[in-house]
Amino acid sequence: MRFLVRRFLFYLVAAYVAITLNFFLPRLMVGDPVQVMFSKFQGRMDPRAVESLKETFGFVDAPVHEQYFTYLKHLVKGDLGISLTNFPVPVSEVISGSLEWTLRLVGIATIFAFSIGMILGTIAAWRRGKFVDTLILPIASILAAFPYFWIAMLALYYLAHIQGWFPIGHGYNLRLKEDWGDRAYVSSVIEHGMLPMLTVVITALGGWMLGMRNNMINVLAEDYITLAQAKGLSDRRVMLVYAARNAILPSLTGFAMSLGFVIGGALIVEIVFAYPGMGFTLLNSVNGRDYPLMQGIFLMITLSVLAANFFADVIYVLLDPRAR
Amino acid sequence: MENQVEIKTQRPRVTLRNLLPEWLWGFVRNPKAMLGTFILLSFVFIGLLAPDIAPLPERGGANRMVGRPHQAPDDEFWFGTTRQGQDVFKQVVHGTRTSLSVGFGAGTIIIILCIIVGITSGYMGGLVDELLSLLMNVFLVLPGLPLVIVISGWVDQPGPYTIGLVLAVTSWAYGARVLRSQTLVIRNSEFVAAARVAGEPSWRIVLFEILPNMISLVVSSWIGAVVFVILTEATLSFLGLGNPNAVSWGTSLYWAQNNQALLTRAWWTFVPPGLCIALVGFSLTLINYGIDEISNPRLRSGEGG
Numbered sequence: 251m252r253f254l255v256r257r258f259l260f261y262l263v264a265a266y267v268a269i270t271l272n273f274f275l276p277r278l279m280v281g282d283p284v285q286v287m288f289s290k291f292q293g294r295m296d297p298r299a300v301e302s303l304k305e306t307f308g309f310v311d312a313p314v315h316e317q318y319f320t321y322l323k324h325l326v327k328g329d330l331g332i333s334l335t336n337f338p339v340p341v342s343e344v345i346s347g348s349l350e351w352t353l354r355l356v357g358i359a360t361i362f363a364f365s366i367g368m369i370l371g372t373i374a375a376w377r378r379g380k381f382v383d384t385l386i387l388p389i390a391s392i393l394a395a396f397p398y399f400w401i402a403m404l405a406l407y408y409l410a411h412i413q414g415w416f417p418i419g420h421g422y423n424l425r426l427k428e429d430w431g432d433r434a435y436v437s438s439v440i441e442h443g444m445l446p447m448l449t450v451v452i453t454a455l456g457g458w459m460l461g462m463r464n465n466m467i468n469v470l471a472e473d474y475i476t477l478a479q480a481k482g483l484s485d486r487r488v489m490l491v492y493a494a495r496n497a498i499l500p501s502l503t504g505f506a507m508s509l510g511f512v513i514g515g516a517l518i519v520e521i522v523f524a525y526p527g528m529g530f531t532l533l534n535s536v537n538g539r540d541y542p543l544m545q546g547i548f549l550m551i552t553l554s555v556l557a558a559n560f561f562a563d564v565i566y567v568l569l570d571p572r573a574r
Numbered sequence: 575m576e577n578q579v580e581i582k583t584q585r586p587r588v589t590l591r592n593l594l595p596e597w598l599w600g601f602v603r604n605p606k607a608m609l610g611t612f613i614l615l616s617f618v619f620i621g622l623l624a625p626d627i628a629p630l631p632e633r634g635g636a637n638r639m640v641g642r643p644h645q646a647p648d649d650e651f652w653f654g655t656t657r658q659g660q661d662v663f664k665q666v667v668h669g670t671r672t673s674l675s676v677g678f679g680a681g682t683i684i685i686i687l688c689i690i691v692g693i694t695s696g697y698m699g700g701l702v703d704e705l706l707s708l709l710m711n712v713f714l715v716l717p718g719l720p721l722v723i724v725i726s727g728w729v730d731q732p733g734p735y736t737i738g739l740v741l742a743v744t745s746w747a748y749g750a751r752v753l754r755s756q757t758l759v760i761r762n763s764e765f766v767a768a769a770r771v772a773g774e775p776s777w778r779i780v781l782f783e784i785l786p787n788m789i790s791l792v793v794s795s796w797i798g799a800v801v802f803v804i805l806t807e808a809t810l811s812f813l814g815l816g817n818p819n820a821v822s823w824g825t826s827l828y829w830a831q832n833n834q835a836l837l838t839r840a841w842w843t844f845v846p847p848g849l850c851i852a853l854v855g856f857s858l859t860l861i862n863y864g865i866d867e868i869s870n871p872r873l874r875s876g877e878g879g
Contacts, residue, residue, distance in 0.1 A: 264712045271721070275728055391863070395855035397805050399812050400827065400848035407836045407844075418836075514719030518809060522831075532720065533813055536727040548724045555717050 257563045261556045268552040287541045306331040331542035341546035352527035356516045359450035371462025372494045390456030398515040402449045402522035416445040419524040446523045454512045465497035502566045600868040607864025613857035621670040628667040636668045636821045644840045654842035657833040672822035680738035681800030688749035696757025713747035726815040733817045749795040756788045790869045801858045823847040
């Protein structure tokens with residue numbers, strides 16, 4: 251329990267750092283952030299709306315620390331401002347529309363990549379120098395050195411454009427209405443999600459697999475493995491129950507680092523496939539100079555990553571009695 | 575008689591093995607490391623000799639229109655032309671310079687930051703360590719790519735070198751943590767204790783006792799940082815967050831995507847630059863695997879466990 255409390259406090263600190271970064275970045279980067287942020291929309295928006303939007307980001311006539319508190323106050327109320335490109339839709343609404351796409355994509359892909367990676371890593375370490383170790387492992391490590399977006403481009407080019415096996419982008423058939431009760435819509439979402447999912451799994455798989463293989467090799471040198479084999483337990487049992495179960499733990503603690511990369515990769519994949527998730531929306535907000543939306547998305551991605559990490563910590567505690 | 579025979583066998587034979595220090599000999603004998611070095615050096619030469627391999631017109635440089643739009647590869651244009659009629663081969667050759675210099679430049683800044691933060695934290699211990707560790711862990715858990723995307727949104731079309739600098743400032747945490755834990759191990763070893771008892775000052779212990787003993791870790795972290803910078807700089811340029819007039823592999827891919835190269839099946843505009851990024855990344859990764867295997871023989875593949 252103490253471990254989880256400590257982790258939770260750590261994530262609070264990390265969240266606080268992200269929130270503070272969000273406040274100071276515009277003030278550090280450009281001459282006059284207010285000018286940059288709102289000039290494009292000055293004429294087109296109600297002056298009162300502009301004023302209240304400025305307040306959301308702490309651009310009030312006051313010393314910096316008061317600006318900071320104004321910004322925090324709005325944030326605590328869940329006020330992320332108004333999206334300039336989708337005016338007058340609030341940023342939080344735009345985000346919740348795209349968040350579910352990313353969560354679905356990253357969530358399912360991570361489950362697949364993690365489980366396949368663990369299984370293949372276990373086999374590679376157990377049967378050193380055999381098929382999986384000498385063939386699949388190098389391929390996985392070569393893929394890890396490739397730029398994600400390029401793999402996505404090639405997959406899109408070959409599998410969708412040339413072969414025509416998959417649709418060439420977007421999250422669903424745009425002629426259909428977003429309605430989860432409609433069977434045609436659901437199947438179109440699945441169809442459009444397949445290729446992006448496949449790409450994320452392929453790019454994330456190698457890291458999990460290599461990590462698991464190396465953990466397994468270290469665990470296999472432990473005395474309790476020799477003992478288990480000496481007791482005459484079946485290979486299968488030693489591999490899965492004695493070795494793999496222990497080797498999986500460091501992979502879970504490494505979840506934090508990998509998840510950041512997986513999210514980064516998924517955002518890129520979304521952009522290549524014009525998949526309506528957070529990455530695609532983030533890029534559009536940057537290109538459209540929609541700074542409130544951009545800031546909001548950064549915060550939301552960060553908070554989701556922190557939450558996912560905490561979730562991994564909880565699972566770790568459930569699996570490893572030493573952490574309790 | 576017997577003495578003479580002994581002298582003969584003791585005479586040092588001049589072989590490559592005797593000329594090289596032991597670690598370098600291990601490196602030369604490692605096929606992965608050698609293949610990686612070969613690929614990397616080829617790209618270094620292409621980058622250095624770019625003006626000779628692909629001479630540029632005086633005006634417009636590599637982005638000048640020289641042919642018809644979207645010409646397939648032929649004798650004149652080895653890698654075809656872009657939709658703007660630019661020579662893809664010239665862009666790729668000159669992009670090598672950008673990618674490699676940004677990668678090695680920013681990678682070096684990252685490793686210097688890692689050494690400073692990691693060793694300070696590991697060697698000093700106490701409150702300094704607590705604070706620096708917290709900082710490292712926070713930077714590790716914050717998603718790097720979205721942060722860099724947001725920063726480049728504020729900078730407004732940063733060039734490749736600015737992107738490299740931003741990456742350097744935001745991406746030192748992982749390496750610093752690795753070096754910190756190694757410092758902790760070495761700090762508690764006997765020879766460091768001996769140096770301390772002998773009254774050596776801290777800076778001497780760090781520079782002459784600790785640093786030389788983790789040199790393979792420093793080198794592999796450095797290479798890892800270079801790969802990371804090359805891939806991420808290409809990614810950001812590809813997203814159009816960099817300067818669209820720069821000559822770099824990422825920028826070429828940005829224009830390929832923007833000009834519907836996938837739809838028009840102009841594969842020659844996006845396969846060569848992407849392949850170059852992948853090859854450079856792959857060569858550096860190979861070198862790193864080689865170093866890993868030399869310093870940790872247990873990880874070698876193909877030697878039954």
